[in-house]
Amino acid sequence: MTEPRYFLMKAEPESRLEKGVDVAFSINDLAARGSDGEPWDGVRNAEASKIMRTEMREGDLALFYHSNCKVPGAAGVMRIKRAGYPDSSAFDPKHPYYDARSDPERPRWYRVDVEYVRHLRRFLPLRELRACPELADMQLLRRPQLSVQRVTPAQWDFIMDLELKDVA
DNA sequence: GCCAACGTTGGC
DNA sequence: GCCAACGTTGGC
Numbered sequence: 679m680t681e682p683r684y685f686l687m688k689a690e691p692e693s694r695l696e697k698g699v700d701v702a703f704s705i706n707d708l709a710a711r712g713s714d715g716e717p718w719d720g721v722r723n724a725e726a727s728k729i730m731r732t733e734m735r736e737g738d739l740a741l742f743y744h745s746n747c748k749v750p751g752a753a754g755v756m757r758i759k760r761a762g763y764p765d766s767s768a769f770d771p772k773h774p775y776y777d778a779r780s781d782p783e784r785p786r787w788y789r790v791d792v793e794y795v796r797h798l799r800r801f802l803p804l805r806e807l808r809a810c811p812e813l814a815d816m817q818l819l820r821r822p823q824l825s826v827q828r829v830t831p832a833q834w835d836f837i838m839d840l841e842l843k844d845v846a
Numbered sequence: 847g848c849c850a851a852c853g854t855t856g857g858c
Numbered sequence: 859g860c861c862a863a864c865g866t867t868g869g870c
Contacts, residue, residue: 688856723855723865746856804857823855823864 683733684829685740686818687718687756687792692747697774705742705754708794715759715793718826719767720775722787726826731762731788733828740792741829741837743818751803752837760791798841812836 691704701720708716721727734740738758744750764785768777780786807813813836817827829837 690856725865750857821864822857825855 681831683735683738684831684834685729685734685738685758686743686752686827686829687740688743688745688825690746691744691753694746699774701774704744705794705797708742708754708756708792709797711794713793715791717765717789717791719765719789721765721789721826722768722775722777723825726824727765727786727788729826729828730790734758734790735761739795739834745825749801749803751801751805751807752798753801754797755795756792757795758790759793762788762790765789800841802837802841806840807837810836810840 689703690701693700693702695701703716718730721730736758740756740758741752742754742756744753764782765775765780765787766782767773767775767789768780768785768787769782770776771778777786804818807816808819813819813833816829816833817824821827
């Protein structure tokens with residue numbers, strides 16, 4: 679059994695319309711999917727897509743991060759249920775994330791399937807993560823616009839301890 | 847291949 | 859709603 683790799687993936691928990699479709703998706707929404715999990719589609723950034731295509735393996739773990747909302751931060755843990763495969767939402771002209779440059783022959787965008795593991799014992803606001811010197815090198819803090827990113831084992835372990843501590 | 851203009855992300 | 863950071867596009 680190989681060690682899992684760790685990642686962080688962002689979703690927007692608050693309602694926002696994208697071409698008439700509400701794109702809101704929170705840790706509670708993922709929890710409601712149960713063991714069915716959910717395809718993590720709609721990522722339209724080359725680097726983020728590449729991470730899903732080339733680095734994520736079944737069994738890897740990821741933080742579910744709430745972005746573009748009143749209190750951004752890490753909300754839960756999920757598991758990669760299926761490694762990277764073409765994101766078919768890019769092929770559908772009616773889909774809000776349609777991209778005419780991607781087709782099944784040469785897919786431009788990839789997704790993974792994820793499944794809910796658990797909520798963090800307490801929500802970890804970005805403000806608190808930013809204040810931890812141990813996390814200063816996190817991509818979250820250095821590459822704030824990257825929606826799928828790596829987390830090192832040391833950063834992961836630190837965060838798994840941080841959630842057990844009471845807020846100061 | 848450079849780089850200015852433009853669009854998007856996402857915190858505040 | 860503002861706007862800084864930064865990725866993408868497209869003219870040259």
